[in-house]
Amino acid sequence: MPIALWCVLIAGVFPLVCAAVAKASGQKYDNHNPRIWLAQQTGFPARANAAQQNHFEAFPFFAVAVLVAILGGGLIDRVNLLAVAFIVARLLYTVCYFADWAMPRSLMWLAAYGITIALFVQPAFVH
Secondary structure, eight states: OOHHHHHHHHHHHHHHHHHHHHHHHSSSOOTTSHHHHHHTOOHHHHHHHHHHHHHHHHHHHHHHHHHHHHHTTOOHHHHHHHHHHHHHHHHHHHHHHHHTOHHHHHHHHHHHHHHHHHHHHGGGGTO
């Protein structure tokens, strides 16, 4: 199985990790109304929750881009490299979000988005 597909799995887990961090770092977590509880958080727990939401938003485009790249006949070594680069960019994005580093976070978001586009169009440049 290509590394890129494992990267899809990793990207799919990122939101859950961020949600767990948000819930563990807030006070008096309420599992009866987790969305309301998360919406009321500030500071670090709020940033971890925002990272969770953004990971959910980024996931579909990335997952589809990996499938398009593989099924479209993209060079698998290049697809794997781009997928790993996406994971690294999103991991750094998360670190920046947790640390409240707004500009580096935005740069990592932009890098990951650009990598996703590169994955999507990669098969067009094979022939």
